[in-house]
Amino acid sequence: MTTDLNGYALKNVKTLDTSDGYAFTATLHKDGKKVANVENSGHGGPTMVWWSTRAHEDVFGAWVATLGSYTYPPMLGMETPLTVSLDPTDPATLKLIAAKAPWWSKVGEVWIIGKGWQAV
Known part of the structure; x- marks a missing residue:
């Protein structure tokens, strides 16, 4: 499964049904380069993102802020x-x-x- 938006793509997606929801892990890529690891434990909490660099996080945040x-x-x-x-x-x-x-x-x-x- 790959989702591409503004050069961002989720790759290496692995999913698992849990007793409280849906868990997953993935890597986030920007223009083909890995910029973060992403995971959700499937227990109702937030999706966690571990950025490769602060610059990658800032670029993503600036783009998201334009979405409304x-x-x-x-x-x-x-x-x-x-x-x-x-x-x-x-x-x-x-x-x-x-x-x-x-x-x-x-x-x-x-x-x-x-x-x-x-x-x-």
């Missing part, structure tokens, strides 16, 4: 579209998070890729 939001069409058992915003300071995103996560009211700052720490 994306709406995924209904699929894989979802009945309605799913909109993902990469900026948690966006008012619509904050409203959605607050409705789903009561603990959100205790959050004062969030890390935004490409922007750093931002007040919410």
Whole structure:
């Protein structure tokens, strides 16, 4: 499995079903050069990325910061579209998070890729 976007490609993808989800490991390449190792343990936590250099992380972060939001069409058992915003300071995103996560009211700052720490 290889996914290519803006010169980025996931390669060497290995997957495993777990009792809590779906685990995977992969390598991330930019323009054919390996820039990171990627893994998710399949237990509901974040996907972890170990960058080869800080420069690779910065270039990726700058690109991601340009993406804004994306709406995924209904699929894989979802009945309605799913909109993902990469900026948690966006008012619509904050409203959605607050409705789903009561603990959100205790959050004062969030890390935004490409922007750093931002007040919410």
